[in-house]
Amino acid sequence: MIDLYTWITDNGYKGRQALEESGLPYKLHPVNLPKREQFDPEFLKISPGHKIPVIVDPEGPGGQRITLCESGAILKYVGEKAGNGLYPADPVARIKVDQWLFYGSATFTTLAQQFGHFVVRSKEDVPAAKKHFTDLLKDMLGVLDRHLADNEYVAGAYSVADISMYPDIHLHGINQIGLDAHPNVKRWHDAIAARPQVKKAWEPFAT
Numbered sequence: 001m002i003d004l005y006t007w008i009t010d011n012g013y014k015g016r017q018a019l020e021e022s023g024l025p026y027k028l029h030p031v032n033l034p035k036r037e038q039f040d041p042e043f044l045k046i047s048p049g050h051k052i053p054v055i056v057d058p059e060g061p062g063g064q065r066i067t068l069c070e071s072g073a074i075l076k077y078v079g080e081k082a083g084n085g086l087y088p089a090d091p092v093a094r095i096k097v098d099q100w101l102f103y104g105s106a107t108f109t110t111l112a113q114q115f116g117h118f119v120v121r122s123k124e125d126v127p128a129a130k131k132h133f134t135d136l137l138k139d140m141l142g143v144l145d146r147h148l149a150d151n152e153y154v155a156g157a158y159s160v161a162d163i164s165m166y167p168d169i170h171l172h173g174i175n176q177i178g179l180d181a182h183p184n185v186k187r188w189h190d191a192i193a194a195r196p197q198v199k200k201a202w203e204p205f206a207t
């Protein structure tokens, strides 16, 4: 049974979506970020950078217990372990999944988080930062829209690369920017949103 330490944030939903899609048994452990539970010394042992998500798999490679933070690495690990094509076995297909998985983790979410900070959550009004990160998010949505005009999912077939970008698009693309100018992203978003595994992953935490 994999343990998932997570919260109701973009990266947190990536871990939940991957595990729901994997079909692997897992247990959810909420880490309440507003209460700063990510700084608990026990949690820091598995997440040195005080960030969710984290997984602990007592049955990792060779039967060894592994702990893993960084959502991109988690998506790859879970997808590979699931063996259901989320992270494809074919080396050529993997290259494309890696490209978009790294884009999603390193570029898309990192910049979308700054949008979330300055445009959605910050109590301080910083117009230059708001404009900067709004322009960047719109540019990235344009990049994806052009790519998705010729591709059903970002790396061809549905994969962890899609999961790496879905939560930020679900949160910010839908709510703050709107997807009217990005019909291919809208088509992609709605197809993913309709998946039962995704609906389950976005259910509120059981208390």
Ligand SMILES: N[C@@H](CCC(=O)N[C@@H](CS)C(=O)NCC(=O)O)C(=O)O
Residues within 6 Å of the ligand: 009, 010, 011, 012, 033, 038, 049, 050, 051, 052, 053, 069, 070, 071, 072, 105
């Ligand atoms: N690069 C990391 C970023 C993870 C991240 O930003 N996590 C945020 C929530 S979305 C967090 O745990 N923040 C708490 C903190 O920094 O103290 C990943 O992809 O997992």
